[in-house]
Amino acid sequence: MDRKLLLEHIGVEGIHTHDVYRKQGGYKAVEKALKSMSPDDIVEEVKKSGLRGRGGAGFPTGMKWSFIAKPEGVPRHFLCNADESEPGTFKDRYLMEKIPHLLIEGMILSSYALGCNQSYIYIRGEYMYVLQILEKAIAEAYANGWLGKNIKGSGFDLDLAVTTGAGAYICGEETALIESLEGKRGNPRIKPPFPAVKGLWGRPTVVNNVETIAAVVPIVNEGGDAYAQFGIGRSTGTKLISASGNINKPGVYEINMGITVEEFIYSDTYCGGMKNGKKLKACVPGGSSVPILPHYLVCKTAAGEDRLMSYESLSDGGFATGSMLGSGGFIVYDEDQCIVRNTWNFSRFYHHESCGQCSPCREGTGWMEKVLHRLEYGHGKMEDIDLLWDIQRKIEGNTICPLGDAAAWPVAAAIRHFREEFEWHVNEPKLCVTKNYGLVTEKKFEPVNA
Amino acid sequence: MSETNPKFKVTIDGVEVEVDPGTTILNAARLIGGDVVPPAMCYYSSLQGSGGKCRTCLVEVSKGSEKDPRPMPKLVVSCSTPIMDGMEVKNKSSEKVMDARAGVVEMLLINHPLDCPICDQAGECDLQNLAYEHGKSTTRYEFERRTFDKVDIGEYIKLHMTRCILCYRCVYTANQLTDQREHGILNRGDAAEIGTFIEKNLKNEFIGNVIDVCPVGALTDKTFRFRSRVWYTKPMDAHRDCKCCSGKAVVWMIGDEVARVTARKDQYGEVKEFICNECRFEKKEKSDWTIEGPRHIDRNSVISANHYEVEAPAHTPLLNKA
Amino acid sequence: MSQENIQLPEDLLQEVGRQIAKFPEGMQKSALLSVLHIAQAHFGHLSEPVMDYVARLLHILPIEVYEVATFYSMYDTVPVGKVKLEVCRTGPCMIEGAEKIVSYIENKLGIKDGETTADGMFTLKTVECLGACGYAPMLQAGEKFHEHLTEAKVDELIEQYRNNPKANYLGL
Numbered sequence A: 001m002d003r004k005l006l007l008e009h010i011g012v013e014g015i016h017t018h019d020v021y022r023k024q025g026g027y028k029a030v031e032k033a034l035k036s037m038s039p040d041d042i043v044e045e046v047k048k049s050g051l052r053g054r055g056g057a058g059f060p061t062g063m064k065w066s067f068i069a070k071p072e073g074v075p076r077h078f079l080c081n082a083d084e085s086e087p088g089t090f091k092d093r094y095l096m097e098k099i100p101h102l103l104i105e106g107m108i109l110s111s112y113a114l115g116c117n118q119s120y121i122y123i124r125g126e127y128m129y130v131l132q133i134l135e136k137a138i139a140e141a142y143a144n145g146w147l148g149k150n151i152k153g154s155g156f157d158l159d160l161a162v163t164t165g166a167g168a169y170i171c172g173e174e175t176a177l178i179e180s181l182e183g184k185r186g187n188p189r190i191k192p193p194f195p196a197v198k199g200l201w202g203r204p205t206v207v208n209n210v211e212t213i214a215a216v217v218p219i220v221n222e223g224g225d226a227y228a229q230f231g232i233g234r235s236t237g238t239k240l241i242s243a244s245g246n247i248n249k250p251g252v253y254e255i256n257m258g259i260t261v262e263e264f265i266y267s268d269t270y271c272g273g274m275k276n277g278k279k280l281k282a283c284v285p286g287g288s289s290v291p292i293l294p295h296y297l298v299c300k301t302a303a304g305e306d307r308l309m310s311y312e313s314l315s316d317g318g319f320a321t322g323s324m325l326g327s328g329g330f331i332v333y334d335e336d337q338c339i340v341r342n343t344w345n346f347s348r349f350y351h352h353e354s355c356g357q358c359s360p361c362r363e364g365t366g367w368m369e370k371v372l373h374r375l376e377y378g379h380g381k382m383e384d385i386d387l388l389w390d391i392q393r394k395i396e397g398n399t400i401c402p403l404g405d406a407a408a409w410p411v412a413a414a415i416r417h418f419r420e421e422f423e424w425h426v427n428e429p430k431l432c433v434t435k436n437y438g439l440v441t442e443k444k445f446e447p448v449n450a
Numbered sequence B: 001m002s003e004t005n006p007k008f009k010v011t012i013d014g015v016e017v018e019v020d021p022g023t024t025i026l027n028a029a030r031l032i033g034g035d036v037v038p039p040a041m042c043y044y045s046s047l048q049g050s051g052g053k054c055r056t057c058l059v060e061v062s063k064g065s066e067k068d069p070r071p072m073p074k075l076v077v078s079c080s081t082p083i084m085d086g087m088e089v090k091n092k093s094s095e096k097v098m099d100a101r102a103g104v105v106e107m108l109l110i111n112h113p114l115d116c117p118i119c120d121q122a123g124e125c126d127l128q129n130l131a132y133e134h135g136k137s138t139t140r141y142e143f144e145r146r147t148f149d150k151v152d153i154g155e156y157i158k159l160h161m162t163r164c165i166l167c168y169r170c171v172y173t174a175n176q177l178t179d180q181r182e183h184g185i186l187n188r189g190d191a192a193e194i195g196t197f198i199e200k201n202l203k204n205e206f207i208g209n210v211i212d213v214c215p216v217g218a219l220t221d222k223t224f225r226f227r228s229r230v231w232y233t234k235p236m237d238a239h240r241d242c243k244c245c246s247g248k249a250v251v252w253m254i255g256d257e258v259a260r261v262t263a264r265k266d267q268y269g270e271v272k273e274f275i276c277n278e279c280r281f282e283k284k285e286k287s288d289w290t291i292e293g294p295r296h297i298d299r300n301s302v303i304s305a306n307h308y309e310v311e312a313p314a315h316t317p318l319l320n321k322a
Numbered sequence C: 001m002s003q004e005n006i007q008l009p010e011d012l013l014q015e016v017g018r019q020i021a022k023f024p025e026g027m028q029k030s031a032l033l034s035v036l037h038i039a040q041a042h043f044g045h046l047s048e049p050v051m052d053y054v055a056r057l058l059h060i061l062p063i064e065v066y067e068v069a070t071f072y073s074m075y076d077t078v079p080v081g082k083v084k085l086e087v088c089r090t091g092p093c094m095i096e097g098a099e100k101i102v103s104y105i106e107n108k109l110g111i112k113d114g115e116t117t118a119d120g121m122f123t124l125k126t127v128e129c130l131g132a133c134g135y136a137p138m139l140q141a142g143e144k145f146h147e148h149l150t151e152a153k154v155d156e157l158i159e160q161y162r163n164n165p166k167a168n169y170l171g172l
C-alpha cells in the first residue's frame, strides 16, 4: 500500500491554490460531512480510524475529542498547533507551505465535529512567510464559501484565523500555546484543569497538531475503517517523517507506518542511505526529545527483530533499548559525529527554551548544559557522568510540563548507550577536542538504569 | 431539605482526616498539622493561581481513591492536586518523595547565594528552613552563580534578585491587591527575573505586602530600622485605627523602638489580612500603635529552633544607616 | 524618541485593527504578539516607549508588554542591524556544518554572535531549530529562509543585502 493520503497531490502544479486543490478533490470531505454526517459521526469515524496525535505524544485523537466539555452556552475552541519547534521536525511547515487547503479543510471538519465556531491556527513566529501563505488560502476559502456564516447552507458557522508565536519552543506545549494565544508569556499551566474543560479564555478547548488535523480529511473521505487499513497494529495510517542528518536524501516523506527502519534509511525511495558511504553511528527517530539509539539498535530491536517505523516498534524495549516515534523528526548520525557534543547541543537547546517556571527544569537544564560543556571541551571529571545521570533523574517526572522530561531523556539515553564515549572524553582531554570517538561497541544492556 | 455535605476521607502518612471535596492534599495535610505537612515555597492560599511551581510540596499518591485505587504514576504537587475519597498519600513516609524533594532543594540552591549569615532575611527565610531540613550541607554545583545588583523599587522596597526563587507570589500579590501591576517576570528560563523593566517606583498603597509574601530575602523593607538579625527584635501584636486596612500588624521592637512593621502571618507563613503601606512603612513610633502583647512565633523555624543564632558577623552594621 | 513621535502609520494601524478583530470582544490582548511583530518591523526594535505605545493600543498595562517582549526570542528590546542573520545552531544543523558557517560570518563581518556591524547593517545571531533541518545548514534573514548554506552562498547573500537599498528587516 504505497498510496499517500496527505501528500498524494503534492506534485500537482498550483496545488496551494483553492481552484487546483478543489479540482483534485479538495473540500469533498467538507461537502460530505456537512451534507450527510453529524458531528458525532465524524468523532466516531476518527475513533474507528485509530488516528493518534502526530504532535509527539501519540494520544488517540478520537478519544481526546470525546473528552471536550460541553457546558450550555459556553463557546468551545479548536486550535491547530503549528508551533513546530522540536529539533529535527519540519513536516508541518512542508504541509502548510505546499498544500495549505488540506489543513484548512481539516480545520473545518474538526471544528464541526467539536462544535466550535471560532478556530485558530497558532504558527511559530519564524514561519512568517508560511503564515502569509495560510492567510491567502484562508481568504480563498472564505471567498468560496468554505468559511464564514452558514457554510454551504448547512447552518454551520466557522471563523478561522492564523495567529503567531514569536520564538519559544515551549509554546508547542498545548497549555503554553493557549497562554501565548491569550497574549501572555508561554508558561504552561498547571493541570488539572485540562484544556478540554478550561482552555482558551477559560473555555473548553482542543489542541491538535497540523498533521493530525490534515489526516481527518482522508478519514472523512474514505471512512475510519479504510484509514485503519493503512499502517500496522495500533499505528494506523500514514505518517510524515522529517529526515535529516548525514543521509543522502534529507526531506519530508509520507510513509505507510510499518515499513522497516532499514528500508527507510537505505532505500532510494526515502533517505537513500548514508552520505559519503559513512557508517551509521546513531539515530534519534522522533525529534530531539526522544532517546537516541546506537547503531546496533536502530534497524533491529534488542530481541533481534526488524525495527519498524511505528509507534510500537520504535518504543520496543522501553527506554532501555528503544526510543519513540515522537514527532517523526528522524535524525541520522554517521561515524564522524560526537555524541557528547550532540548531547551538549540538545541540552543547551532545552536550557534556552525552559520557561523557567518550575525549579527542577529552570535550574537543572542549565546545570546539565554546563556539565556537558565541560565534558565536551576536555575539562570533565569521571564523576560528571554520574552527576549528569543524577540531575536528569531529578528533573524527569518532577516538573509542570513534559519539557523537563524532554530535557532529561536525551541525556539519560546518551549516557546509557554511549557511556564509553563520555569516559573517553574524560580520559583523553586533549584528543577529544580534535578528534571524534567513532563508533561505539555493541553492548549487552544491563537493566540497572532502566 | 437539609443536605449534609459529603466529606472525603484521605490518609496522609497513615493519619486519616475528613475534608470537603475540592480540598487540596496540602490543605488536608495542614488540617492534620505537624510532620505530615509538605513544605510549600510558592503556594499561598490567599493568592489565586499560586502554587505548582517550586515543586517542594511533591508527594506520592499510593492509592488514587476508593473507586480507582491505582497509585498515581508520578509524584504530584500537593498544593494543586485535589483529594479524592479514599486517597492515600505519602509525604515523609515515602523515600521517593524525600529523594525528589532533596533534588528540588538542591536545584533551588544552585543559583542561590550561600551567605545566609549576612542576608536580611536570615532567621525567617523559608528556604533556609527548607535547606536545613532537606538539603545537604555541601553543593555539587561548581559553576558561577547568577547574581544581580540590589535595586530599589521605590522608596520603600529593595529587590535583591540574586536571592529570588521565582515563586511568583509577589506578582500575584500585585495583580490581586493592586489595580496597576508595575512589576513582573522578565526574560525566561534561568534568566528570568523579577523586575519593572525600566526603573519604576512601586507605589500602590498595598504594594508593601510583596515583602511579606516573599519566602526569601529578595524583597525587603527599606524602612527596617536597626536591621540586625531579626532575633534581636521582639515581635508584638499591635493595632491602630487605619482608614485603609485592618490596622492589625506585628511590630518588631528593639527596646522601645519600632524596628519594622509586618502583617501577621499564620503558622505556614501566610498573611491572612494584608496591611497598607502607611501602617507598614510610616508608623515607626511606639505611640502609633496599641500594643496587644508578645507575638508567639510558633512556626517550626530556625528562629525558634536556634540553629542560626550565631553572632552577627563583624561587617554587618547593627545600625542600618542606609 | 519621545512619546509623541511613537505612532504607527495608518496602514499599519489598520493591520493592528485586523489582528485585534481576529479575537472576540474584550480579548484584544490576544493580538499582543502580532502587534509586537508589527511594531518591531516598523520601529526596528522594541524600545520602552514603543512597548508603552503597544500597551496603549491594546489597553493593557505596560508590564504585560514587557513580560511578553522579554520572553520570546524573536523580539529585540535593544537596537539591532537592518538585517538580522539568524543562523540555526541546533543538532541537525550543527552536524551539517552550522558552526563553520557561524565562524565564517563572524570573520567576514568582523562581529561575534549577538553583535551588530559598525555600519548598523548586519546583526549576527545564533538561534535554535527553525524547522529546516533537512536543508541544513540554514539561516533566516528577516522572513526569508536561506538553506543548504555554503561559504559562497553566504558571500552572495551578504553582497545582495549590502547592494540592495531595499534590504530591510523583512528580508529581500
Ligand SMILES: Cc1cc2nc3c(=O)[nH]c(=O)nc-3n(C[C@H](O)[C@H](O)[C@H](O)COP(=O)(O)O)c2cc1C
Binding pocket: A052, A053, A054, A055, A056, A057, A058, A059, A061, A064, A081, A082, A083, A084, A085, A086, A169, A170, A171, A172, A173, A174, A175, A207, A208, A209, A210, A212, A213, A401, A402, A403, A406
Ligand atoms: C515542550 C513541548 C513542545 C511541544 N511542541 C509541539 C509542537 O511544536 N507541535 C505540536 O503539534 N505539538 C507539540 N507538543 C505536543 C502538544 O503539547 C500536544 O500534545 C499536541 O499539540 C497535541 O496534538 P496531537 O494530539 O494532534 O498530537 C509539544 C509538547 C511539549 C511538552
Ligand code: SF4
Binding pocket: A170, A187, A188, A353, A354, A355, A356, A357, A358, A359, A361, A362, A399, A400, A401, A402, A403, A404
Ligand atoms: S518543565 Fe520547564 S518548561 Fe515546563 S513549566 Fe517547568 S520550567 Fe517551564
Ligand code: SF4
Binding pocket: B163, B164, B165, B166, B167, B168, B169, B170, B171, B194, B210, B213, B214, B215, B216, B218, B219
Ligand atoms: S521576589 Fe520573592 S516573592 Fe517575588 S518571585 Fe522572587 S522569591 Fe517570590
Ligand code: FES
Binding pocket: B039, B040, B041, B042, B043, B051, B052, B053, B054, B055, B056, B057, B058, B077, B078, B079, B080
Ligand atoms: S508549593 Fe506546591 S509547588 Fe510550590
Ligand code: FES
Binding pocket: A087, A088, A089, C088, C089, C090, C091, C092, C093, C094, C128, C129, C130, C131, C132, C133, C134, C136, C138
Ligand atoms: S536544526 Fe537547524 S533548522 Fe532544525
